[in-house]
Amino acid sequence: MRVIGLISGTSVDGIDAALVDVGGQGYELSLSLLDGLTWPYPTELQQQILALCAGEAVDLETLARLDDAVAHTFVDAAQALMAQAGPAELVASHGQTVFHRPVGRPALSHQGPVQLGYTLQLGRGAVLAQRLGLPVVSDFRQADIEAGGEGAPLAPVLDLCLLSHPTEHRCVQNLGGIGNVAYLPPWHRRGSPPKVLGWDTGPANSLIDIAIYTLSEGSLTYDEDGAWAAQGTPCLALVNDWLEHPYFVQPPPKSTGRELFGWEFFQRCHQEAQRQGLSVVDILATLTEFTAASVAREYRTFLPTLPDRVLVSGGGSHNPVLMARLQAHLPDLPVQPTDAVGLSASYKEAIAFAVLGYWQRQGFAGNLPAVTGASGPVVLGRLSPPAGTL
Incomplete structure (x- = not known):
């Protein structure tokens, strides 16, 4: 299966996109990197993301617009990669992390210490699925968090x-x-x-x-x-x-x-x-x-x-x-x-999410509980089916 993996990390320095040909079942993978690129954020959007990560307050409408703007930029990255390397059958998008609170970190709440972690990635998969006309797996960290894990690291x-x-x-x-x-x-x-x-x-x-x-x-x-x-x-x-x-x-x-x-x-x-x-x-x-x-x-x-x-x-x-x-x-x-x-240092994280997306379609658990602290193995990611193009 030809899968595109997409991620922008906490440096917010651009979107890494990797097209891989992946096969096999579970941990017995066959995988080859077909092509990759790093797609820059528009400067204004990058500054908005960095300001949000730094704690700048925004209203919900602004956050929603930012979420969509990130998603459309991820679409641009995927389209650019397919233009130079050929089509894909599946897209696996990590999105852009803007907030991460691990398990047990106290929150301002009268209900006592937080028992579950919280994480937020912008760039919703449904927008990618609509515009690309491809199935998109996204929201990879949530299932691990719901199982009591940190939701990270997943690679x-x-x-x-x-x-x-x-x-x-x-x-x-x-x-x-x-x-x-x-x-x-x-x-x-x-x-x-x-x-x-x-x-x-x-x-x-x-x-x-x-x-x-x-x-x-x-x-x-x-x-x-x-x-x-x-x-x-x-x-x-x-x-x-x-x-x-x-x-x-x-x-x-x-x-x-x-x-x-x-x-x-x-x-x-x-x-x-x-x-x-x-x-x-x-x-x-x-x-x-x-x-x-x-x-x-x-x-x-x-x-x-x-x-x-x-x-x-x-x-x-x-x-x-x-x-x-x-x-x-x-x-x-x-x-x-x-x-x-033999594994690209530049695109390893994007390759990782391509594999996690592939495993989601297989129904194969992609977390390592000893790493994340989850109570057990869980399938990661949520599927957004294609719904035409905008």
Whole structure:
């Protein structure tokens, strides 16, 4: 089946679209990436999404319009991919996360602590189905949350199927806006799979992107090739202070987002950096060091043993300074992009949701309860059938 996977991550830097040819049953997948692209958001829409993620209040009509605008941009991404790579039979769209509250985080309620998590993705699947004339699977996180899980991370199941090794313990580390890890014990990719561990490790590009946008006065949206960080010197005292955040002692399963490691956290970091007299490039170097150090600390704190290899995906895999600092914190392990073992680092997350959409049509459970904390396996996603075109 030819399936398009679509996702825009917490960096809000564009929509990753991957067309894959997927077959097989359950974990015994056959899969090939046919083509992929990253479709940019219109600047105004991107700024509206970022403002909403930063906590800006909007009325319900504005939120509804934003939801539709995101959906139409996802349509544009899917159409552009099909124009260059041919038709698809199914679309699986994660949408754009704008709010994520994990299980048990307190809410302002007279009814006591929240027992279920909450997550919100914009870009409703029904709009995609109408305009594309294709079945669309979306709303992937809700079923896991209703089963008591975090609804995240969901990509480790793809890592299990495609990146497990017969003899190696592997960590697959995604460095999107937020970092997440899958810990894969050795597996021959047949028979019963081993128990996979996985969780969000904390910030990846979220703080770096906010910093570069703020410190460049809006002229840049990310630190290309780590160029600013490469010119600076990290302040290790600040890195060690930021690592005292309660999230880093919370045991998995756990997930997070810009609600913790976004604008408010950056403002604190920026103020403390200014008091230390750091230059703008020193601030970028310090945030980059913090990201790498937090990943390594999560491994040493929560993994049963360090892996034999670390495979990295997401935008951070293209940042040579961040990759070098991660390697420095894990000196005895190879740290490589997933491309080194045949899986696109740029499109891995989009491929993951294409697989989850394929599994939804099979009625196959796509979550890993040991990763998300759900009470059991559940089928993920909701189907929107095609209803003609607009």
